[in-house]
Amino acid sequence: MKMMPSCREISEQASDYLDQDLSPWQRAAFRMHLLMCVYCRRHVKHLGFTVATLGKIASEEKARENDDIQQIIALIKRQQKESPEQKGGD
Amino acid sequence: MNQQLPSDNELIPRLLAHDETAYTQVVSAYHGLMVHLARAIVGPAIADEVAQAAWLAVIRALPRFERRSSLKTWVLRIVSNTAKTRLRHESRTVSLEDTQGDQTSINAGQFNASGRWASPPTVWHADTPDDLLASQELRACIDTALRALSPLQRAALTLRDMQGLDMESICKVLEVSESNGRVLLHRARHRIHAAIEEFYQQ
Numbered sequence: 001m002k003m004m005p006s007c008r009e010i011s012e013q014a015s016d017y018l019d020q021d022l023s024p025w026q027r028a029a030f031r032m033h034l035l036m037c038v039y040c041r042r043h044v045k046h047l048g049f050t051v052a053t054l055g056k057i058a059s060e061e062k063a064r065e066n067d068d069i070q071q072i073i074a075l076i077k078r079q080q081k082e083s084p085e086q087k088g089g090d
Numbered sequence: 091m092n093q094q095l096p097s098d099n100e101l102i103p104r105l106l107a108h109d110e111t112a113y114t115q116v117v118s119a120y121h122g123l124m125v126h127l128a129r130a131i132v133g134p135a136i137a138d139e140v141a142q143a144a145w146l147a148v149i150r151a152l153p154r155f156e157r158r159s160s161l162k163t164w165v166l167r168i169v170s171n172t173a174k175t176r177l178r179h180e181s182r183t184v185s186l187e188d189t190q191g192d193q194t195s196i197n198a199g200q201f202n203a204s205g206r207w208a209s210p211p212t213v214w215h216a217d218t219p220d221d222l223l224a225s226q227e228l229r230a231c232i233d234t235a236l237r238a239l240s241p242l243q244r245a246a247l248t249l250r251d252m253q254g255l256d257m258e259s260i261c262k263v264l265e266v267s268e269s270n271g272r273v274l275l276h277r278a279r280h281r282i283h284a285a286i287e288e289f290y291q292q
């Protein structure tokens with residue numbers, strides 16, 4: 001049976017922990033370590049915070065895309081006219 | 091903007107028949123995501139151009155699409171490949187991969203020989219992402235750290251944490267193994283985390 005993971009191992013597994021990708025056993029050992037180690041608790045919390053912040057940055061960026069879409073549709077139509085042999089729908 | 095997109099089964103025949111409504115739905119649903127992915131790999135200057143080129147490649151290849159993945163994953167893989175090819179042309183010296191050492195070396199200095207914290211993590215003076223992003227300086231640090239990632243790390247991080255794709259799709263899109271995908275994401279997250287940590291240490 002493997003001993004409790006070290007702080008270093010916690011740091012290495014933290015990303016998978018946040019994505020719920022550890023095995024049940026690894027997850028249990030991970031949480032056990034967190035219960036006893038204030039530094040790792042802080043570290044894992046901060047990593048989760050980092051991920052949430054990236055999501056926040058992305059949601060702020062989502063505004064500008066609308067006129068691009070019309071431009072792409074026009075581009076696609078032009079391409080389809082130029083190569084009618086690819087017309088599907090059989 | 092994201093109205094309900096019809097299923098692939100419904101969409102693909104309509105796309106092949108050049109149905110404009112179907113194209114508008116697909117472009118509305120995927121174009122933003124495509125630009126974000128292109129930007130992660132080739133940078134902002136030519137991301138729009140790469141996304142456009144990818145659409146043309148999508149139109150050309152669609153009759154041969156074998157549907158071993160979802161349309162979305164397939165389209166994003168075309169973006170990824172278009173962007174990678176473009177990057178190789180632009181600068182032969184740039185590596186897609188991480189050149190800054192392996193996974194474990196990222197945090198090596200933070201731990202002592204027995205694997206405990208050598209110096210404890212700094213306390214961050216922020217309780218929400220909004221608090222954190224309120225500081226222009228910190229935001230600039232995060233942007234710098236994002237730019238310093240390798241193209242594939244940035245792509246994995248963008249797709250997972252900024253666009254919310256699942257890991258299996260991301261690995262198909264980037265054409266990396268499941269374990270490599272995880273390593274890319276792990277390293278990228280730790281580098282951004284380290285940039286914020288450094289900011290609070292000052």
Ligand SMILES: [Zn+2]
Pocket residue numbers: 006007010033037038039040041
């Ligand atoms: Zn610990």
